Amino acid sequence: MKIAVCMKYVPIIARIQFDYEAKTIIREGVPSEVNPFDLLGLVRAVELKDSPDDEVVVISMGPPGANEGLTNCVALGADRSVLITDRALAGSDTLATSRALSLALQREKPDLIICGRNSADGDTGQVGPEIAELMGLPHISSARKLDLSDDGKSVVAERITDEGIQTLQCDLPVLVCVTEGVAPELYPNREQMERAEGISAEEVTAADLSADLSQFGLEGSPTWVDEIRLVEPNRLGVFLEDATPEDAAKQAADVLRRRLAELTAADSDPDSWSCPPL
Ligand SMILES: Cc1cc2nc3c(=O)[nH]c(=O)nc-3n(C[C@H](O)[C@H](O)[C@H](O)COP(=O)(O)OP(=O)(O)OC[C@H]3O[C@@H](n4cnc5c(N)ncnc54)[C@H](O)[C@@H]3O)c2cc1C
Known part of the structure; x- marks a missing residue:
């Protein structure tokens, strides 16, 4: 083998x-x-x-x-x-x-x-x-x-x-x-x-x-790299520490609800194009 x-x-x-x-x-x-x-x-x-x-x-x-x-x-x-x-x-x-x-x-x-x-x-x-x-x-x-x-x-x-x-x-x-x-x-x-x-x-x-x-090499390569760029993460990175799983789930749900409300408000405001990062 x-x-x-x-x-x-x-x-x-x-x-x-x-x-x-x-x-x-x-x-x-x-x-x-x-x-x-x-x-x-x-x-x-x-x-x-x-x-x-x-x-x-x-x-x-x-x-x-x-x-x-x-x-x-x-x-x-x-x-x-x-x-x-x-x-x-x-x-x-x-x-x-x-x-x-x-x-x-x-x-x-x-x-x-x-x-x-x-x-x-x-x-x-x-x-x-x-x-x-x-x-x-x-x-x-x-x-x-x-x-x-x-x-x-x-x-x-x-x-x-x-x-x-x-x-x-x-x-x-x-x-x-x-x-x-x-x-x-x-x-x-x-x-x-x-x-x-x-x-x-x-x-x-x-x-x-x-x-x-x-x-082989470039000649044998049908694909090429058109552009490379850095994508910066824009998350807040909130840690839910010392919480029970139930509390952590509730806190995460609250954050998501708040975020949804912010996005909805931003959507309905024609002058606002920027959203706070989650
Ligand atoms: C147009 C173009 C030009 C490029 N020019 C260069 C260059 O000049 N120099 C350069 O370093 N890279 C170059 N690259 C990147 C190179 O093609 C990739 O690194 C290579 O093909 C492996 O692809 P991957 O890293 O996505 O491997 P994946 O497909 O994600 O790897 C999967 C598995 O395949 C095996 N594997 C992959 N690569 C190797 C290897 N080299 N040896 C042994 N096993 C392997 C491993 O087991 C690995 O876990 C170029 C890519 C493009 C598209």
């Missing part, structure tokens, strides 16, 4: 900054971490290993700095790591990213591919489903629980839907996008990190994946 985990090395959210001219996230000099959902996916992949023949390989596409994230994954139990890194990949949108990842995954021939539900920075949630589509694989999204069937030939996953929880069984090979609950959030200790630091990632270039480089 071979499990591949896709890992994006993302800037720590609280430290993210934007280049408004270039319309990109500034990554240089910003501390990064293994994307939180990918960390859970990796921990679950390692838990699913059942025999010495089983293998977990973690794959990332990114600049050389992503090696640090891969080392973290090896420290947590991945057997191997692969870094797809090449200037030809710069400017890739989700489709071009998924193309590169799917070509690298095809070389690995995993039985199970695990992705995170979404990344903490780009946050589109598109890459997992796109890889599945490009590889012609079935795909299970938002899995909060992931097991192998007793015969090891399929996965059993619980996925979160708008209506509740759905349990699905699907034959391998399959791609599963995981979310909270699938595994505990673990971090490597110093010993594990020291052991992993001796195991370098295999580097793969765009040319290793395909002779047609036009499918």
